[in-house]
Amino acid sequence: MVSITFKGKPLHTSGNGPEIGRTVPDFTLVNGDLGEVRLSEIESPYVLLNVVPSLDTPVCAASAREFDREAGRGSNSCTFLTISRDLPFAQSRFVQREGLDHMLLLSDMRFTQFAEDYGVLINDGPLKGLCARAVFLLGPADPLGRRSLLYREMVREIAWEPDYAKVLEMLNAVSHSPAST
16 A cells, blocks of 8 residues: 555555566556557557546646657657546547647546556545556566566655656666667
């Protein structure tokens, strides 16, 4: 269980989530067409998960916009996902309103396993049932389609944005290393 805060008041998550260097669980989430997207079906070498409580808040919207900008600047070596418990219809309206077109917005509305496996399900307080704010960077899939965790940030205060520079520095380092080519 990870301790985080919301406006300074303590909250707890469902677990600790995957450890750096370990294989992460596969997951299935829902896209804007109500179709299912599995992590194991994503073909790009790297996957960045921007997990937010709800896109209907200024901080969550800001992180989605920032990662969409970064996805638009990069190569095809990383797929950027923003994941929330918002309904896909609300996510689609957000994408249209904000003009986001470089990343996927996915909903955990149908399956709770993602939030539980990644340790982001908030278990108490006024945001119980939503996802905590977190960023994960996943490495290339092995021959069996499994990915390992390269970077994790559980943002300690829900009202704060993640450390964009740190995760993007890590992505730049690993995606341009000789081992990744």
